[in-house]
Amino acid sequence: MFVQCSFKVEEKVMYPSVSVCKKYAFDSESLDFDYYQDRGVNTFIGWLNIYSMSMEDQFYFFTLPGVENLTFPCTTTLGGMTPGRPCVFPIYWDGSQKDQCFRMQTPNPACLTKTNTGGYEADNFGYCPSNCSGELIGPKSPYNLATLKQKQYWYSNFYDLSSYENGFCHTFNPPQKSVPGLENRMYFMINNAYLDHDDYDIFLHENGQFWPRSDMFSIGQPEPVKVELNSDVEITFTIKEITSINSAIRPCIERDDYSFTKCVQKFAIKKTNCNIDYSAVGEDQQGTCSTENFLEYFKLLIRIKQSGLSDVIQESGCHPKCKVSQYSYQTIYKKTNWTSNWTAEVYVQPKSSITEYSVEYYTFDGSDLIGNIGGNLGLFLGWSLLTFVEALTFVLFMCKMRNKKK
Numbered sequence: 001m002f003v004q005c006s007f008k009v010e011e012k013v014m015y016p017s018v019s020v021c022k023k024y025a026f027d028s029e030s031l032d033f034d035y036y037q038d039r040g041v042n043t044f045i046g047w048l049n050i051y052s053m054s055m056e057d058q059f060y061f062f063t064l065p066g067v068e069n070l071t072f073p074c075t076t077t078l079g080g081m082t083p084g085r086p087c088v089f090p091i092y093w094d095g096s097q098k099d100q101c102f103r104m105q106t107p108n109p110a111c112l113t114k115t116n117t118g119g120y121e122a123d124n125f126g127y128c129p130s131n132c133s134g135e136l137i138g139p140k141s142p143y144n145l146a147t148l149k150q151k152q153y154w155y156s157n158f159y160d161l162s163s164y165e166n167g168f169c170h171t172f173n174p175p176q177k178s179v180p181g182l183e184n185r186m187y188f189m190i191n192n193a194y195l196d197h198d199d200y201d202i203f204l205h206e207n208g209q210f211w212p213r214s215d216m217f218s219i220g221q222p223e224p225v226k227v228e229l230n231s232d233v234e235i236t237f238t239i240k241e242i243t244s245i246n247s248a249i250r251p252c253i254e255r256d257d258y259s260f261t262k263c264v265q266k267f268a269i270k271k272t273n274c275n276i277d278y279s280a281v282g283e284d285q286q287g288t289c290s291t292e293n294f295l296e297y298f299k300l301l302i303r304i305k306q307s308g309l310s311d312v313i314q315e316s317g318c319h320p321k322c323k324v325s326q327y328s329y330q331t332i333y334k335k336t337n338w339t340s341n342w343t344a345e346v347y348v349q350p351k352s353s354i355t356e357y358s359v360e361y362y363t364f365d366g367s368d369l370i371g372n373i374g375g376n377l378g379l380f381l382g383w384s385l386l387t388f389v390e391a392l393t394f395v396l397f398m399c400k401m402r403n404k405k406k
Helices: 033-039 041-050 148-153 260-272 291-306 309-316 366-405
Strands: 002-010 017-022 059-063 091-093 096-098 110-112 125-127 154-158 168-172 186-190 200-205 225-227 231-243 323-335 344-362
Touching: 017 186, 041 291, 148 154, 200 231, 200 323, 200 344, 225 231, 225 344, 260 291, 260 309
Parallel strands: 231 344
Antiparallel strands: 002 344, 017 168, 017 200, 059 186, 091 096, 110 125, 154 168, 186 344, 200 225, 231 323
């Protein structure tokens, strides 16, 4: 039998990995290999890259304070109306252009965080850090983490090759724990898509424990956050780290470096004998994946996404980790009515500095069993020996008394 012991610890917070997956992954409604298989694998791989958005195209700006010491200097601090948001420059105030923070009838230098074509709302202001010198967010900002210079923190992959699904995802993996707080939160701006369908699914999950599908909470991944065109979304998350015992009834993987994602990917490659390098555009890949095998691979990815998780685990042999970081979240969703150069903005922060831990133990393990057997055996033998001595003493006493009577 098992029992769960739970406790809470106040500490720095491990932000979840964040996967951003565009609904309708390809900006082409007719990109279907089942229909175009006569064109060959190489042509189709080329189309996948042409009609999908790269990581640098997907994000207008991405930041997590502390990573590579690239903390954006103009994120508003606590005390204003809109803390933890980037300043907007330039603005026009009392007839003059302002390119830096200034005292807008405030005790400390401040900035606006939202503007629109009709002007601004005074409530949308925040106090500036002392090192803010009018820096702007954007793709070319030296503080932007969504660049190839920071590719060690990113993983991009195709999980489903259907045109109408969210099968192409860009994942950011935080390298370290962070100090909680609005001024230290992660935020990113999603670029305008090339064509239609500007909706996105955003998944929070542990590094390496991801697949863009539902029914993944046992792996630690909750249902996705839906982000639409012209939206402002705040995501507040909590963490529960669950450690389970690997058993025949509930098998799990004990290795800390195990990746459910990579395990399923390897299963799909082995099952279909199809190993595709999506980045190798223009290269001949027929040798590593024939047209027939690629069609099987295409169909298998759909089945992995649509089948129940227990069926996927049984077929692939890819079990959850024994130690799972389980993320839950709440959202505040607003439709934007202000001017911006991006489709949507997303802010992610922990609810608190508290992490809950739940550790599973045996209620009756091997040492307990041996101890109990030994104790009971000793008790039984002790009682039997004492009874035997007492009985023998009584018999001898009776014999002695009988001899005296004679």
